[in-house]
Amino acid sequence: MCKTILITGASSGIGKAAAKKFAGEGWNVIATMRKPEVEQELTRLENVFVTKLDVQQPDTIKQAINEGIARFGGIDAVINNAGYGQNGIFEAMTPAQIQQQFDVNVFGVMNVTRAILPHFRQQKAGLILTISSGAGRFTLPLLSMYCASKFALEGFSEALSFELAALNIRVKIIEPGGTTTNFSKVTQEQFAYNPELADYDAFTEAAGKLFRGMIAQRLVTADEVADVIYTAATDGTNTLRYVVGNDDFKKRIAARAQMPDQAYVDSVRQSFMQYMPQN
Numbered sequence: 001m002c003k004t005i006l007i008t009g010a011s012s013g014i015g016k017a018a019a020k021k022f023a024g025e026g027w028n029v030i031a032t033m034r035k036p037e038v039e040q041e042l043t044r045l046e047n048v049f050v051t052k053l054d055v056q057q058p059d060t061i062k063q064a065i066n067e068g069i070a071r072f073g074g075i076d077a078v079i080n081n082a083g084y085g086q087n088g089i090f091e092a093m094t095p096a097q098i099q100q101q102f103d104v105n106v107f108g109v110m111n112v113t114r115a116i117l118p119h120f121r122q123q124k125a126g127l128i129l130t131i132s133s134g135a136g137r138f139t140l141p142l143l144s145m146y147c148a149s150k151f152a153l154e155g156f157s158e159a160l161s162f163e164l165a166a167l168n169i170r171v172k173i174i175e176p177g178g179t180t181t182n183f184s185k186v187t188q189e190q191f192a193y194n195p196e197l198a199d200y201d202a203f204t205e206a207a208g209k210l211f212r213g214m215i216a217q218r219l220v221t222a223d224e225v226a227d228v229i230y231t232a233a234t235d236g237t238n239t240l241r242y243v244v245g246n247d248d249f250k251k252r253i254a255a256r257a258q259m260p261d262q263a264y265v266d267s268v269r270q271s272f273m274q275y276m277p278q279n
Contacts (some may be wrong), residue, residue: 001072002026002027002028002072003027003028003046003076003077003162004027004028004029004030004068004072004073004074004075004076004077005022005027005028005030005075005076005077005078005079006027006029006032006064006065006068006075006077006078006079006080006116006175007019007022007029007030007031007032007078007079007081007232008032008033008053008055008078008079008080008081008087008108009033009055009080009081009082009083010029010031010032010033010042010050011031011033011034011035011038011039013179013222014041014081014131014176014179014222014226014229015031015033015043015079016031016083016138016222016223017222017223017225017226018079018081018225018226018229018230019031019048020041020042020045020226021226021227021229022230022233023045023048025230026047027047028047028048028049028050028070028071028072029042029045029047029049029072029074030049030051030064030067031048031049031050031051032050032051032052032053032064033050033052033053033159034052034053034054034257035052036050036051036052041183043204046194048070049067049068049128051063051064051067051211052064053112055082055104055107055108055109055111055112056103056104056107056108056111058111058115061111061112061115062115064206065115065116065119069119073223074119074123074124075116075120075126075129075231076126076127077126077128077129078112078113078126078127078128079129079130079131079132079229079232079246080108080109080112080113080127080128080130081131082108082130083105083108083109083131083149084101084104084190085135085143085190086098086100086101086145086146086149086190086191086192086194087142087143087145087146087190088142088159088191088193089142089192089194089197089200089204090144090145090192091194091195091197091200092192092193092194092197092200093145093192096171097145097192098145098188098189098270099147100147101145102148102149102152105149105150105152105153106149106152106153106156107147108128109130109153109218110156111130112237113160116128117164117169118236120167120169121167121169124167124168125168126168126169126170126171127169127170127171127172127233128157128160128169128170128172128174129172129173129224129229129232129233129238130153130157130169130171130172130174131148131174131176131229132153132154132157132173132174132175132252133146133150133176133177133243134175134177134249135147135150135151135250136150136151136153136154136175136178137154137175137253137256138175138252138253138255138256139151139268139269140207140212140265141203141245141272142204142207143227154173157171157173157240158171158240161240163249163267165238170238171240172232172233172239172240172241172242173240173241173242174225174228174229174232174242175242175243175244175245175253176218176220176225176243176244176245177220177244177246177249177250177252177253178220178245178246178248178249179219179220179221179245179247192223195206200216202276202277203276205275206272206273206276207272207275208277209275210271210272219246220244220245220246224244225244228242228244229242234267247275255267256266
């Protein structure tokens with residue numbers, strides 16, 4: 001029998017690429033999104049069921065799961081993909097922006113995970129694939145809230161993997177870095193800025209120079225990330241983390257793991273401070 005996977009945030013980017021990848025490999029796909037009525041591409045695929053799911057609305061999560069089970073007979077795996085990046089100076093962020101970042105990136109994942117676990121326990125098997133980020137392993141300025149949400153997601157997922165191992169339910173984390181999706185566009189549109197906080201302007205400009213250099217490097221595509229997600233879902237291992245990104249990204253991941261803590265922090269601080277104007 002065909003396996004079935006439920007994907008959140010499947011309207012664009014990594015979520016849509018993953019939906020097409022799994023469908024192309026013969027899986028049944030429950031492609032969920034906040035506005036399924038506007039989706040035109042996935043609805044044309046025979047083994048893809050498009051339905052509404054908003055990670056901030058638990059009733060839509062339960063409904064999507066129930067509809068998917070009714071359609072395909074069961075669910076074997078879930079991809080927690082829905083998320084966004086709230087960037088900018090922390091002091092410029094409103095409490096509402098901070099709450100929203102955690103509501104989507106952290107509590108939304110928890111909502112979906114909590115909702116699917118009874119089904120996985122009943123069938124005595126399941127797979128939870130959560131899309132994190134390099135920002136869940138190392139930090140950069142102007143990303144404080146996004147990093148905080150992804151660090152929380154990494155800790156939650158790792159601890160949960162131990163709890164569920166005895167139930168034959170696996171948890172895996174995918175860590176993309178630098179992708180050619182509309183994620184960066186949305187992030188820039190929601191950049192937190194307050195003109196009254198001019199004290200930060202010099203640093204923000206300096207950080208921007210370094211970020212532009214990083215963005216200028218080759219980015220991985222959503223399809224490349226989807227390939228890694230598919231590997232994680234089918235390789236039959238208990239590997240927890242899967243890294244996908246360009247060479248610079250992989251070096252940053254390795255440096256965070258291998259360098260002494262203070263040496264790493266000093267190196268990141270210096271990489272930004274070198275662009276600051278000299279007094």
